[in-house]
Amino acid sequence: MDDGVGTKVRITLRGSLIGQTQSQRRTVWALGLRRIGAARVHTMTPGLRGALRKVEHLVDVSEVTDGQHR
Secondary structure, three states: OOOOOOOEEEEEEOOOOOOOOHHHHHHHHHOOOOOOOOEEEEEOOHHHHHHHHHOOOOEEEEEOOOOOOO
């Protein structure tokens, strides 16, 4: 079973943090997303998957292929 652990993913903040819980704000901050439109590339881990599930309504996630890190 391929669970995607170890693959690179691009995470982009698409929603506002206004009105979100403090826990969701801290999760977005921990992902390195500071403003709407900001994107970061992370390696998929079980912990990252849980963080993304927590804020899935605020972010877009796409898999990164080689050479697309920016």
